[in-house]
Amino acid sequence: MYCTRKVQDDLIWVGADDRRLPFFEGVYGVPDGVSYNSYLLLDEKTVLFDTVDKAVYGVFLENLAHELGGRKLDYVVVHHMEPDHAATLELVLTRYPEATVICNAKIQTMIQQYFPLDLTGRVMLVKEGDTFSSGRHSFTFVMAPMVHWPEVMMSYDTTDKILFTADAFGSFGALNGRLFNDEVDFFGECLDEARRYYTNIVGKYGPQVQAVLKKAAKLDIALVCPLHGFVWRSHFGDYLEKYLLWSSYTPEENSVMLAYASVYGHTENAANILAAKLVEKGVKVRMHDTSVTPASFIVSDAFRCSHLVFAATTYNAGVFVTMENLLHDIAAHNLQNRKVALIENGSWAPTSGKVMTDLLSGLKGLEFIGDKITLKSALAANQMEQLEALAQAIADELAPKPAEVEFAAPAGTAFSVDNVDNKVFSKFSYGVEVLTTVVDGKDYGCIINTAGQVASADPKKITISCIKKNHTCDMVMKAGRFNISILTEDAPYSLFQRFGFQSGRDVDKFADLPYDVRTSNGIRYIPEFTNAVLSCEVIDVKDLETQTLYIANVVEAKVLSSAPSCTYGYYHAHIKPKKNPAPEQKECWVCKVCGYVYEGAELPDDFTCPLCKHGKDEFEHVVPEVKPKQKGYVCSICGHFEPCDGELPADYVCPLCHHGKEDFTPAEQ
Ligand code: FEO
Numbered sequence: 244m245y246c247t248r249k250v251q252d253d254l255i256w257v258g259a260d261d262r263r264l265p266f267f268e269g270v271y272g273v274p275d276g277v278s279y280n281s282y283l284l285l286d287e288k289t290v291l292f293d294t295v296d297k298a299v300y301g302v303f304l305e306n307l308a309h310e311l312g313g314r315k316l317d318y319v320v321v322h323h324m325e326p327d328h329a330a331t332l333e334l335v336l337t338r339y340p341e342a343t344v345i346c347n348a349k350i351q352t353m354i355q356q357y358f359p360l361d362l363t364g365r366v367m368l369v370k371e372g373d374t375f376s377s378g379r380h381s382f383t384f385v386m387a388p389m390v391h392w393p394e395v396m397m398s399y400d401t402t403d404k405i406l407f408t409a410d411a412f413g414s415f416g417a418l419n420g421r422l423f424n425d426e427v428d429f430f431g432e433c434l435d436e437a438r439r440y441y442t443n444i445v446g447k448y449g450p451q452v453q454a455v456l457k458k459a460a461k462l463d464i465a466l467v468c469p470l471h472g473f474v475w476r477s478h479f480g481d482y483l484e485k486y487l488l489w490s491s492y493t494p495e496e497n498s499v500m501l502a503y504a505s506v507y508g509h510t511e512n513a514a515n516i517l518a519a520k521l522v523e524k525g526v527k528v529r530m531h532d533t534s535v536t537p538a539s540f541i542v543s544d545a546f547r548c549s550h551l552v553f554a555a556t557t558y559n560a561g562v563f564v565t566m567e568n569l570l571h572d573i574a575a576h577n578l579q580n581r582k583v584a585l586i587e588n589g590s591w592a593p594t595s596g597k598v599m600t601d602l603l604s605g606l607k608g609l610e611f612i613g614d615k616i617t618l619k620s621a622l623a624a625n626q627m628e629q630l631e632a633l634a635q636a637i638a639d640e641l642a643p644k645p646a647e648v649e650f651a652a653p654a655g656t657a658f659s660v661d662n663v664d665n666k667v668f669s670k671f672s673y674g675v676e677v678l679t680t681v682v683d684g685k686d687y688g689c690i691i692n693t694a695g696q697v698a699s700a701d702p703k704k705i706t707i708s709c710i711k712k713n714h715t716c717d718m719v720m721k722a723g724r725f726n727i728s729i730l731t732e733d734a735p736y737s738l739f740q741r742f743g744f745q746s747g748r749d750v751d752k753f754a755d756l757p758y759d760v761r762t763s764n765g766i767r768y769i770p771e772f773t774n775a776v777l778s779c780e781v782i783d784v785k786d787l788e789t790q791t792l793y794i795a796n797v798v799e800a801k802v803l804s805s806a807p808s809c810t811y812g813y814y815h816a817h818i819k820p821k822k823n824p825a826p827e828q829k830e831c832w833v834c835k836v837c838g839y840v841y842e843g844a845e846l847p848d849d850f851t852c853p854l855c856k857h858g859k860d861e862f863e864h865v866v867p868e869v870k871p872k873q874k875g876y877v878c879s880i881c882g883h884f885e886p887c888d889g890e891l892p893a894d895y896v897c898p899l900c901h902h903g904k905e906d907f908t909p910a911e912q
Contacts, residue, residue: 244302244305245302245305245306245308245309245310246259246302246306247306247309247310248422250282250405250422250466250468250474251403251466253284253285253286253379254282254283254284254285254403254405254468255282255283255285255306255310256280256281256282256422256474257281257282257283257291257303257306257307257310258278258279258280258281258282258295258299258303258306259278259279259295259299259302259303259306260276260277260278260299260417260418260419261276261277261278261279261296261298261299261417262275262276262417263276263298264276264277264298267327267415268327268444270539271415271439271443271444271537271539272537272539273415273416275415275416275417275436276415276416276417276419277415277416277417277471278416278417278418278471278472279295279296279299279303279327279328279470279471280293280295280413280468280469280470280471280472280474281293281294281295281303281306281307281328281470282407282468283306283307283310283311284377284380285310285311285314286377286378286379286380287377287378287379288317288318288377288378289311289314289315289316289317289318289377290317290318290319290320290345290377290380291307291316291318291319291320291335291342292319292320292322292398292407292468293319293320293321293322293323293328293329293407293409293470294319294328294329294330294331294332294334294335295327295328295330295331296326296327296328296330296331297326297330297331300330300331300334303331304331304334304335304338307335315339315341315342316335316339316341316342317341317342317343317377318342318343318344318345318367318377319332319335319336319339319342319343319344319345320345320346320382320398320407321344321345321346321350321354322395322396322397322398322407322409322470323350323391323392323394323395323396323409323410323470324350324353324354324357324392324394325391325392325410326357327470327471328409328470329353329354329357332354332357332358333357333358333360336358336360336362336365337360342365343365343366343367344362344365344366344367345366345367345369345375346366346367346368346369346396347368347369347370347384347386347394347396348368348370349393349394350394350396351366351368352394353394369384369396370384370386371384371385371386372384379402380400380402380403381400381401381402382398382399382400382401383398383399383401384396384397384398384399385397385398385399385455385458385459387408387409387411387451387455388451389445389448389451390409390410390411390445390448390451390452390455391409391410391444391445391448395409395410396409397409397411397455399462403465403466404462404463404464404465404466405464405465405466405467405468406459406462406464406466406467406468407468408467408468408469408470409469409470410444410445410469410470410471411445411452411455411469411486412467412469412472412475412482412486413437413440413444413469413470413471413472414433414436414437414440414469414471414472414473415436415437415439415440415471415472416433416436416437416472418472418473421473422473422474423473423474423475423476423477424473424474424475424476424477424478424479424482425476425477425478426473427473429473429478429482430481430762430763430799431761431763433472433473434485434763435543437472437482437485438485438489438543438546438547439539439540439542439543440471440472441485441486441489442489442539442542442543442545442546442576443539443542443543443576446489446542446546446576446577446578447575447576447577448577449489449490449491449492449577449579450490452486452489452490453487453490453491456483456486456487456490459483464479467479478801481799481801484799489546492546492577492578492579492580492607492608493580494546494547494548494549494580494581495546495547495548495798496527496547496548496549496780496798497527497549497550497641497780497782497796498526498527498528498529498547498548498549498550498641499521499526499527499528499529499548499549499550499551499552499637499641500528500529500530500531500541500544500545500547500548500550500551500552501514501517501518501521501528501529501530501531501551501552501554502530502531502532502533502536502541502545502551502552502553502554502566502569503530503531503532503533503553503554503555503566503586504532504533504534504554504555504556504562504563504564504565504566504569505532505534505554505555505556505563505588506556506558506563509556509588509618509620509621509622510554510555510556510586510588510618511532511554512621512622513554513586513588513616513618513622513626513630514530514552514554514586516622516627516630517552517554517586517630517633517634518530520630520631520634521634521637521638523634524634524635524638525638525641525721525723526634526637526638526641527723529544529547529548531544533555533563533565533566533568533569534565538568538569538572539572541569541573542569542572542573542576542578545573545578545581546576546578548581549581549582549641550581550582550583550584550612550637550640550641551581551582551583551584552583552584552585552586552633552637553566553569553570553583553584553585553586553599553603554585554586554587554588555586555587555588555595555599556587556588556589556595557587557588557589557590557592557593557594557595558595560592560594561594561595561598562587562594562595562598562599562602563595566595566599567598567602570599570602570603571602573603573606574602574603574605574606577606577607578606579606579607579608579609580607580608580609581606581608581609581610582610582611582612582637582640583603583609583610583611583612584611584612584613584615584633584636584637585599585600585611585615585616586615586616586617586618586633587599587615587616587617587618588617588618588619588620589617589618589619590619590620593617593618593619596615596617600615612636612637612640613632613633613636613637614629614632614633616629616630616633672810672811672812673692673693673810673811673812674692674694674695674729674730674808674809674810674811675690675691675692675730675734675739675808675809675810675811675814676690676691676692676694676727676728676729676730677689677690677691677727677728677730677738677742677768677769677773678690678691678694678707678709678715678719678725678726678727679715679725679726679727679728679766679767679768679769680715680718680719680722680724680725680726680766681718681722681765681766681767682718682721682722686751686752686753686766686767687714687715687718687747687752688715688742688747688752688753688767688769689709689713689714689715689716689742689743689747689752690739690742690743691707691708691709692811693706693707693708693709694706694707694727694729697794702796702797702798703796703797703800704782704794704795704796704797705727705777705779705794705795705797706792706793706794706795707725707727707792707793707795708787708790708791708792708793709790709791709793710789710790710901710902711789711790711791712896712901713746713901714746714747714748715747716790716791718747719781719791719793720784720791722766723780723781724764724766724778724779724780724781724795725766725778725779725781725793725795726762726764726766726767726768726776726777726778726779727776727777727779728768728769728770728773728775728776729773729774729775729776729777729808730769730772730773730808730809731772731773731774731804731806731807731808731809732806732807732808732809732813732817732818733772733806734772734773734809734818735772735818736818736819736820736838736839738769738772739814739818739819740838743881743900744881744899744900745899746901753767758770758771762776762778762799763778763799764778764798764799766778770803772806773803773804774802774803774804774805774806774807774808775800775801775802775803776800776801776803777797777799777800778797778798778799778800779795779796779797779798780795780796780798781793781794781795782794782795782796789903819882820833820834820838820839820840829842829867830842830843830844830864830865830866830867831843831865832846832862832863832864832865833862833863833865834852834857834861834862834863835861835862835863839852839853841862846859846862846864847859850862872911872912873886873911873912874886874887874888874909874911875887875909875910875911875912876891876907876908876909876910877907877908877910877912878897878899878900878902878906878907879906879907879908880897880900880902880906881897881899881900881902883897883898883899883900884910884912885897885907886912891904891907892904895907
């Protein structure tokens, strides 16, 4: 029975999933299956875009016949002749003898190489920029050689802005009923398989992919229809960003991919010790046993990580076979721009280090770091220092870098408190954000107003500054990464209370939140009352006495809404409740949700809180008590009143927001 899905009213997915394929292209395991996508356009003319692998020909032919509904098939556009998309082309052309093939000359040659078909009068040849109309839809053809074979081309529907991309933007993994990228948590669930697909299938052809990306950048794209994986109808820019990184051989993250080949466990032992030392120094490690993990997964992580460590035993006067295969594979996929360290082992004549060096030395932009470590059978006690030195050398590369510019302070005006009017600092305009991170599976977050972009070259850089007494500040130091959720003007005061006026040491600030959404780094973000989220990797840290300044690369960023950002000034003017009137002065009603104060003895039944929009039920009637005024200090940050007859102690810290004495002014309540 047919199994199809609509891409839009006149474009139907007629492909199929394959979950029984053990190895894609005979080499890449696909534990989650794979989809073969084919699309049928029902315009004035009917047009089929590619066919499918022979493994799923039965349901594909049923799909096609059902969706044609008795109409004839007028055209078959062939974008790519690899048999996972073209094996059933002969069947289609035989079953639909009136169909004309639209393809380029290289594709026509390959059709004739694969199939003994007489295509006389049945081929419309196209080249770069040629156009074709099927009725309402018009198409332009874009040549995409080596993405993934030399004959590959793409089609762009200029009517509905649909780009048919052949293998590009595909992914391993069966669709399982889901057709669109937004029907799945793509960056959470599917990115690893998408990366493994890209790196192993087209990773070698980065420059050619870049050339196609340049062409695609000029197009207005509403839908992307690849031959494997999901149809993209939203957030395509996020996926495009990944392609830009992968195709330029730019690491996605500052981390170490550690692969080892060990026969009796001694090389593995050294690898484990190195991994532990790296993690202790705050370095993220992804580790693989080359005898266990298929090479395609390791190649994928080699594209992902900035630093690679290979540890292998000597074998047959060379290097152990699984490591040899892996390094051949990495070299064949043209990986570039990586830092590499080596550990070799050999009981009598260690040679694996030299062989590994030779296998990798042709890679562009490759740099060996640290001294090669040579084990004789097993790690000797005095070699622990060598592993420590290698771990430190790598950590030094990934940890904060010293300032590139030596700055000599000029002789200038000496600092004097009297020369600095603190009111100046309230003239700055700041945004307000929720800073989040995760350590050992626990989520942390706080409000900050200090995030700002400081460098525009990719990867873009931002800084944030956190109060040291704030628990989230410590956790960012530990995690080395964080998210920034940019708050919008409709953010309720309760959100500020949740993240700003309590400590993660005492409470779980995320308890009872109705959502748990995370970016691909595993850190939560705030999807409501925000307009953007940025995921950042810390690259430098500065101690500013009371605060810590973090400089970070933005590794992922997406827009969540078009609502205006909340500034610190807007928060004070419109969100933060007005100070409670002194109880002896006025009777009032206080909103229990956001703290808004309605002055007066009677609150109308139909009253709605202007801040959080709750009704009268959420208001508490406050009847003033008459009591003597109390002297003290009020925090200009959070409004906390600290009773005090004299001076606040010099090391006084606000129990709510952790700001110091300098943010308090004398007050009476
Ligand atoms: Fe999906 Fe290059 O074939």
